[in-house]
Amino acid sequence: MDIRYPIHIFALLSLSQASSAQKKPAMDQKKPNVLFVMSDQHRRQALGFMKEDPVITPNLDKFAKEAVTFTRAYSAHPVSGPNRACLFSGKYTQNNKVFGNDCRLEDDGNGMGALFKKSGYSTGYIGKWHLDGHEGGKYSFVPRERRLGFEYWLISQGHRHFDGRYYGDKDSLIVTGRWMPDYETEKALEFLKNRNGERDEGKPFCLVVSYAPPHNGMGPGFQNKHNIGHWNALLKDLPIRKGSGFAAPKRFEEMYEPADKLPRRKNVEKVDNKESYPALPGYFGAITSIDENFGKLIQELKDSGEWENTIVVYTSDHGELLGSHGRMYKDLWYEESIGVPLMISYPAKLKPKKAAQLINSIDILPTLLELAGIEIPEVIDGNSYADYMNGKEKETTDKIFFQFDRGVLNDNGPDRYYRAVRTKRYTYVAAMSPYYDQFVGKNKEVLYDNEKDPYQLHPIFLGEKYDAIMNELRTAVMDWCEQTHDPFFSKYWK
CATH class of the missing domain: 3.30.1120.10 (Arylsulfatase, C-terminal domain)
Structure with a gap:
């Protein structure tokens, strides 16, 4: 696809951070660290190096050259809660029982947090959770016994993207008034730098950073007007909803204006202009903001000497139609809905390459476990791609299965x-x-x-x-x- 950007969009390339000399690690860790970064509703086409959507992602583009980059990665269940359950359990929906967003993922001791914790890792989760159901229709505090093995805990469960609200260890709401990716990245950097002193004890980490954008959420004007935690209940009260609720900080949205001059996919219908074109600056702008923050996390790993011995993942829970086939959001089986980014780096063990092999979201957990030398429980449905990624195996599967349910x-x-x-x-x-x-x-x-x-x-x-x-x-x-x-x-x- 021949993409021609507005001239001003290239100003954002300054976000790509210059590489610095890597420091020697303070110690030789035998077990690799894991940094698992995910976003919500980020379709695979919306990456600069894919040359499909007109989006600027200099840090993810650079990371793709340092990683095994899957160009055919898919969501096993293209909606937030269910596919997050697939990601963190390694099981299909019919086996993890999270058929809809209102379902809770029960802890059987075989999920990502629990398995890494049992293997001696310092575990942490920062950002959107969406795996604890809805308590009385509200997103609420999650007690320690329902955190699926994650020790450090700072989670949001809604989409107040410009006024992030979180729960930590205490049953008291933390109101930030911040753009969520910026705040969450700051907390992730604190975790990577401090880790409660466990770095000096030689304890590896498994940290999940879960960004809520580019999923549609409340813009700043709406949030100031309505003091409510979850936007979905009051969308009907909005007199004007810019871009179907997609929004990003002004400096990022400005890079994608005028929206009606941006190139579109061939399956975007002309009659769709009223809804999908206004969504482009917010959707693409949020991705570019996430790219900037992702670059900070990578730079910290390189500056601290942890880069070589850290498995880094970037992915999403599902895609976004964004006007393709005349529709918005996800759920359907079209490529824009089920296709997700997936890049996995492990400099000490994996050589970078672009991989056209089919891979499903349930396969990511067993792959991480094998790369980390942790036994894969038999109850996990997914398959490890570790041998394929390090060149020992040519093919893993010629079929991947996926589904959608709106309830049990x-x-x-x-x-x-x-x-x-x-x-x-x-x-x-x-x-x-x-x-x-x-x-x-x-x-x-x-x-x-x-x-x-x-x-x-x-x-x-x-x-x-x-x-x-x-x-x-x-x-x-x-x-x-x-x-x-x-x-x-x-x-x-x-």
């Missing part, structure tokens, strides 16, 4: 949900509920040939010369459901 499956019938498979060439989807009929037709299934139709503009139905492929992939999804004890086909799909 029950005999009263589903709200809306689907099961799907992505191969290197095809996307196959079997869907339930009248909501999906507009996409899947009378037989409630659809196929996309992503090689011939990369923008997924031409859905394929039974009887259109692809029946053999559809039958093969339907069988694969049915087998997967049976293996994971999922009643989608046996009870619901007709």
Whole structure:
């Protein structure tokens, strides 16, 4: 895609930090550290080096050259809470039981925080959590026994992006009045520099930094007007909502104005201008802000001498349609919704490369465990890609499975949900509920040939010369459901 940026957008390239001479480590750690950085609703196309969206990400671009960069990474369940459960448990939704945003991920001792803690790591979590359900409709304090093994604790559960609000160890709200990525990065840098004295004891760390943007949230004007923790409940009260709620600090949004001059994907409909074009400065601007903050974290690792012995991950929980197919947000099976960034570096052990191998969000935890020398529990559904990443294995899988549910499956019938498979060439989807009929037709299934139709503009139905492929992939999804004890086909799909 030929992208031509407005001249003023390149001013932001100054955010790329100059490299400095690395200091020698204070000690030789045998176990690698882990820095797991994720954002919310960051689609894979919105990275500068991908040359698809007109977004400036100098630090992530540089990091991609130092990491194993997956160009076909996918969300197992493209909505926040459920896919975060997939990421931190390594299990599919039907096995971790987080079918919707209101569900709590129960601690079985086999999640990321618990496993690294048991292996002698100092664990920490900073930023958006979204794995404790909604207590009485409110996001609230999370007691230590429900923190899934993370010791240092500073979490938000809403989307007040310009007025971040957090809970730590005490049941008292911390109100910052700050742009959340800036505040969270400051706290992460404090953790990396101090770690409560554990650095001197030789204890490695596993730190998660979870940014809430570029997900849509309340802009500063709305937050000043309404003193409420979660924007979703009061969107109906907004007289004017700029950019569907996407927003970033002014200096970042200005880099993407005028929005209607920015290049768009070929599957963005012209009639979509009113909703998606105003969202671009806020969405892309938030990503560029996150890029700036990510660069600070990387620089700290290099300055402290921890870089070589630290596994660094950058990913997201799901993507964002941003006007593609005439729609906003996530949930659907299109590439803009299910495709996520995934870059993993470990300078001491992994050589940088660009990888076209399919990988699912449930595969990240077992990969980290193997890289860190920690035994992978049998209950984990995902597969480790450690051998593939260090060149010992050429292929890991030719299929990844993903799904969507808006609530727990029950005999009263589903709200809306689907099961799907992505191969290197095809996307196959079997869907339930009248909501999906507009996409899947009378037989409630659809196929996309992503090689011939990369923008997924031409859905394929039974009887259109692809029946053999559809039958093969339907069988694969049915087998997967049976293996994971999922009643989608046996009870619901007709």
